[in-house]
Amino acid sequence: MGILRKKIAVLAGDGIGPEVCHEAIKVLDAVAERFGHRFTYDYQLMGACAIDATGDPLPESTLAACRAADAILLGAIGDPKYDNNPAAKVRPEQGLLRLRKELGLYANIRPVTAYDILLPHSPLKADRIRGADMLIYRELTGGIYFGEKGRTENGAFDHCTYTRPEITRITHLAFQSAQNRRKKLTLVDKANVLETSRLWREVVQELAPAYPDVAVDYLFVDNAAMQLILNPKQFDVMLTENMFGDILSDEASVIAGSLGLLPSASVGDKAALFEPIHGSYPQAKGKSIANPIATILSVAMMLEHFGLQEAANVVKEAVQDALVQNVLTPELNATSPSTTEQVGTHIAQCVLGFPTSQLHRDNIKAGLSTII
Ligand SMILES: NC(=O)c1ccc[n+]([C@@H]2O[C@H](COP(=O)([O-])OP(=O)(O)OC[C@H]3O[C@@H](n4cnc5c(N)ncnc54)[C@H](O)[C@@H]3O)[C@@H](O)[C@H]2O)c1
Ligand SMILES: CC(C)[C@H](C(=O)O)[C@@H](O)C(=O)O
Ligand SMILES: [Mg+2]
Secondary structure, eight states, X not given: OOOOEEEEEEEEESTTHHHHHHHHHXXXXXXXXXXXXXXXXXEOOOSHHHHHHHSOSSOHHHHHHHHHSSXXXXXXXXXXXXXXXXXXXXXXXXXXXXXXXXXXXXXXXXXXXXXXXXXXXXXXXXXXXXXXXXXXXXXXXXXXXXXXXXXXXXXEEEOOOOOHHHHHHHHHHHHXXXXXXXXXXXXXXXXXXXXXXXXXXXXXXXXXXXXXTSEEEEEEHHHHHHHHHHOGGGOSEEEEOHHHHHHHHHHHHHHHTOGGGXXXXXXXXXXXXXXXXXOOOGGGTTTTOSOOHHHHHHXXXXXXXXXXXXXXXXXXXXXXXXXXXXXXXXXXXXXXXXXXXXXXXXXXXXXXXXHHHHHHHHXXXXXXXXXX
């Protein structure tokens, strides 16, 4: 692969969003320096910061910049002043939902990995989670998030609708992904109650014969929530609708050890957006305690999307180095925590191939490390 030039729209957003984006861009810059690629960044407002500045959580200029970019990097959006005010008509989350819809980002891919070195950090028993490695395919532009919603005289409603094409397109992607992995696809739904879920089962059953090498499994979402904790190794590709995918992926982060570790890619036919699965974690804003790894791994997914597999692997290896050397934020290292910046700098330096990282690796190989 030759030298690439890519324009990245950056929506740092609210809370810890700007802090974790800053570290992810540090890592992208290190990739650019090491491999000779050229990344340019177009910073735009979305979320509560955009409401403060313009009254609109997704200003037209932001949408236009996202359409013009090769990829979008998103930190997080959301602010307690809206979370705690159910009557607010204009909300940060509307910006994110509109962006996903406008850009047709229908497939949200959320990898979940149990890193060996972090097994002791999960509250789950190590022997249950060791080796767990799954991809959640979450439908992102349909379902209850986007149905008609409103208030009645004495109540409220949110309609959940799905069309056959909406289910079909992500199901094909999930099957193809399973073909390249351990060849198992689990559809998570609530087909014993919901008509939309019965349509999901119908579509998956119809498409399954086209993927004869993939074993298909069906789980009701309540059971899936339990199985995820009880025996996560049974999952390879999990396919599910919008809201179930949102909830199950936060739950799955307990397997990895922190919500601050889980990246995601949201893809459509014309655009791609990369973001950590966590939110704006407002309690951590300005304290430099937010884990930037979810955002840095989202950048690795962006590099894969650009076809830069080697660069993506280098970033993942650099993250692994931070895990092994315990260069981690307080939720994963309470005794000698690193700051958000220190974690980002460490990973960026590993990407650049600074000798310190190699030195530590040699120490680890020689059994000299105090960490393992
Ligand atoms: N995609 C998004 O932008 C997105 C996603 C989820 C929530 N939100 C918004 O974020 C705001 C806060 O929501 P919330 O508190 O329910 O969820 P959250 O994901 O912001 O935080 C939940 C908990 O997860 C942990 N956590 C999250 N990110 C972390 C990180 N990088 N490092 C270490 N620990 C981390 C913290 O313990 C935190 O208390 C709300 O306004 C919500 O709407 C936005
Ligand atoms: C902020 C919110 C709209 C969003 C979602 O529910 O999709 C978030 O929780 C996520 O997981 O990206
Ligand atoms: Mg969520």
